[in-house]
Amino acid sequence: xxxxxxxxxxxxxxxxxxxxxxxxxxxxxxxxxxxxxxxxxxxxxxxxxxxxxxxxxxxxxxxxxxxxxxxxxxxxxxxxxxxxxxxxxxxxxxxxxxxxxxxxxxxxxxxxxxxxxxxxxxxxxxxxxxxxxxxxx
Numbered sequence: 056x057x058x059x060x061x062x063x064x065x066x067x068x069x070x071x072x073x074x075x076x077x078x079x080x081x082x083x084x085x086x087x088x089x090x091x092x093x094x095x096x097x098x099x100x101x102x103x104x105x106x107x108x109x110x111x112x113x114x115x116x117x118x119x120x121x122x123x124x125x126x127x128x129x130x131x132x133x134x135x136x137x138x139x140x141x142x143x144x145x146x147x148x149x150x151x152x153x154x155x156x157x158x159x160x161x162x163x164x165x166x167x168x169x170x171x172x173x174x175x176x177x178x179x180x181x182x183x184x185x186x187x188x189x190x191x192x
Contacts, residue, residue, distance in 0.1 A: 058159050061172035062151060064144075071113040076170065079103055080133050080141055083119060089131040114140075125152065 063073030075098075086100020093103035111118050118137035120132045133141070148171055156169040 057168045057170050058155060059170050059172050060151070060155055062148065066113045069109075071112045072110055072144065076106055076110045076118070077141060077144055080118060080137055081109060084110045084133050084138070084141075087130045087132060089119065089121070090129075 060072070060174045064071045065139055075096075078175050079089065079092050079098070082095055083089050086095075089103055089107070093100045099105075107118055116136045117134050118140070119131045120134055152169050152171065156166065157171070159167050
C-alpha cells in the first residue's frame with residue numbers, strides 16, 4: 056500500500072504553483088529551453104508558455120527570462136526568484152511527506168510508503184533532456 060498526495064499553492068483562489076510548473080522550471084534549469092522542458096513532460100510548448108505566464112501573473116514576479124530565437128535558436132533561464140520558489144517548494148514537499156507519514160502511522164498503527172503524486176511523462180519528439188547524462192525525471 057502507498058499513500059499518495061498532491062499539493063499546490065494558490066493566491067486569491069487561483070492556482071499559482073504546483074508540480075506542473077515546477078517540472079517545467081526544473082526542465083528549463085537543466086536544458087536552458089522551455090520548449091525542451093515542455094516536450095519532455097509531454098506538454099505543448101504553447102501550453103507551457105501559458106502555464107508559466109499564468110503563474111507569473113498570479114505570483115506577481117517572473118519565473119523565467121526568455122531570449123527570442125534566431126539563427127542560434129532561443130533560450131530560457133529560471134530567474135533568481137523562480138529558483139528560490141523551486142527550492143522552497145522542494146523543501147515543503149519533503150517536510151509534508153514526513154508529516155503525512157507520521158500521521159498515517161499514528162492513525163493506522165503502521166508505516167506506509169508515502170509518495171508525491173507524479174505526473175505521467177510523455178515524450179514528444181523522442182528527445183530526452185539530460186543533465187550530465189542524467190534524465191530530467
